Amino acid sequence: MKRVYFTSFGCQMNVLDSELVLGDFKRTGYQQTDDMRLADIVLINTCSIRELAEEKVWSLLGRARLIKQERPALKIGVMGCMAQRVKEELIRRAPHVDLVLGTSNFRSAVQDLEDIESGGGRVVRVAKRPDPEFLPDADRNVAARPDAFRAFVTIVRGCNHSCSYCIVPHTRGGEVSRPQAEVWAEVERLVADGVREVTFLGQNINTYGQDLHPQRLHTGAICDLLEAASGIEGLDRIRFLTSNPFDMTEDMMRRFGSIPKVMPWLHIPAQAGNDALLARMQRTYTVDEYRTVVGWARKHIPGVEITSDFIVGFSGETEEEFEGTKALVREIGFMQTYVFKYSLRPMTISARRMPDDVPEDVKKSRNVELLAVQDEAALTRNRGLVGRRLEILIEGISKSDDRRVTGRDMNNRLVHCEGDAAMAGRMAIVEITDVAAHSLIGKRVALESEVGSWSYRGYGGGAASACGAETVSA
Ligand code: SF4
Known part of the structure; x- marks a missing residue:
């Protein structure tokens, strides 16, 4: 039996893409190994959001090269955002890599490796449009999922926004939604196999379906999908992410709150708490508009908790701007926030137009400070849950x-x-x-x-306020 060593970096969508590819390997009879030295195939699913994630991949490729020197039959593949972003560099700097698969073409991995084994050479597939024979979400091996009762399901890939720091529109391209019937069929298969909770994924979930029905701009195709999915018997819980502050309407929040299977949790990345900083990030909302979106959530979704992402040390971030971010974290009372130090990415708008001028030690200390503000607030809130x-x-x-x-x-x-x-x-x-x-x-x-029947639906968070977890970039 052949063995595949598979490792993955990055967001939940990468976690799911890895599961899809591993499912193909398992279906073909491969066994997964945690030891690269025992593998016949080393495959790395990569992330380009931060420089560090790419550095780790170069280092892994260095280790794989040493093994391949001793065992030339070893095949090495790189897939995902970094494969898409630095394909030429990969080919030049890592001649030992046999397979390079971009963000739309990773499902051909098994077939490509078999072709390489039989015919030699290298395969590079980085077209933005997927090969119709190997669509990213087609024919999922549901039995290969890592969690028996919960599953991720991608509903929209790519992003039409242009946040100045973000590499995703470059690596993943524009939004491509999956038809509702296709998503429904996948959820039904997962539920038939024991899944009770699904989390729908997209870089910007709010605009799901707009590319399928351009005439229905801003009417909330995501809500139609959630309502349809909630009719699937055996499915108990539905979550989704990422809910960006832009493209969100009060009516969408009202509809989220009216579907009992939709869990009272929203991940709404703020990224900063200062208008000038948000404008440089090209986030297209102000701090006040962010507050409004949070207000809609708390008004219409009983017991909702909100989680968020923040970037510290973005280009030109002053002490005063950072204080604004700290103030927003205190004010909103997030259940959880993810804080990232700004990492300049080549090809982004900010890389072309703005200096990466906040010193690394300042980024580090702001990161620590903001997490401390969040943890203190979260601990205080959580203490209120004792006895609930x-x-x-x-x-x-x-x-x-x-x-x-x-x-x-x-x-x-x-x-x-x-x-x-x-x-x-x-x-x-x-x-x-x-x-x-x-x-x-x-x-x-x-x-x-x-107990005889299960109908408990008490919201622990109570008091329509508060905080969350997990992110798909945005
Ligand atoms: S941060 Fe999110 S919304 Fe903005 S461009 Fe990147 S993926 Fe799109």
């Missing part, structure tokens, strides 16, 4: 304590409680007894299989 009862979907045994199980509540908080592996995949009610900034601990009050 939350519904969780149990994922399995806790990684840190095998006497406990881990699950996510409706707001997507991580919750630990006593339990065993047999409880995986069931809903439970947990009373919170202890909290940290990023997780909660509770005692089990009820387990789904122990």
Whole structure:
């Protein structure tokens, strides 16, 4: 049996793309190995959002080259955003790489490697339009997913925006939505195989479907999709990301809040809390407009919690602008935020027009400072949950304590409680007894299989305010 070593960097969409490709390898009889030295194929799914992610890939390719020197039959492939962005450099600097697959053409990996093995040479597929024979989301091997009860499903790929710091429109191209019927069919197959929760993915979920129905601009095709998916029997929870502040309407929020299976959690990246900084980032909204979107969410989605992304140290960021960002984090009360140091990416608007002039040590200290503001606020909020009862979907045994199980509540908080592996995949009610900034601990009050019918829908977050987790770039 042949072995594939597969490693992945980047966002949730990359996690899913890796799962799709691994599913193809498994379907063809390959076994996955964690040891590169034992592999017949080394495949790396790459990310270009930050320089560091690309440096790690060059370093991995260096390790793979040494193994290939001893074992020339080893085949090496690179896929994803970096493969798309630096294809020529990859070909020049890494002649030991056999396969280069861009962001639209990774599903041919198995076929390409077999062709290389039989005929030799190198395959490079980086066209922005996918080969119709190998569409990115076609014919998913649902049994290959890493999580038995939860799954990601991509509904729109690419982005039509031009945030000045972002490489995604360059690496992934413009928005391409999947037809609703195709998404529906995939969710039905996942649910038939045991999935209870799906998370729909897109760089900008708000504009899902606009390329399919251009005449329906801003009417919320995403809401139509969510309403249709909520009719699938056996599917209990629906999430989606990323909900950018732009392209969002109050009516969309109203519709999100009216679908019981849609969980009260939104990931709304703010990126900064100062208008001049947002303008340089070309985010096309002001801080006030961001507040308005959050206000719609809290008005229409009972018990909603909000998570966000922030960039610190962007070009020209002054102390005063950074103070604005800290103030926004305190004001909104996010459940969680992801903070990134600005990393200048070649080919972006900011790389062409703005200097990367905030010193690295300042970026670092602002990163630490903003996370500290967030953690303090999150801990205070979480303390308010002690004694509350939350519904969780149990994922399995806790990684840190095998006497406990881990699950996510409706707001997507991580919750630990006593339990065993047999409880995986069931809903439970947990009373919170202890909290940290990023997780909660509770005692089990009820387990789904122990009661006649399950209808608990209490929102732990309560008080229509607050905070979240996970991101697809944006
Ligand atoms: S940050 Fe998000 S919305 Fe902006 S260009 Fe990048 S992917 Fe698109």
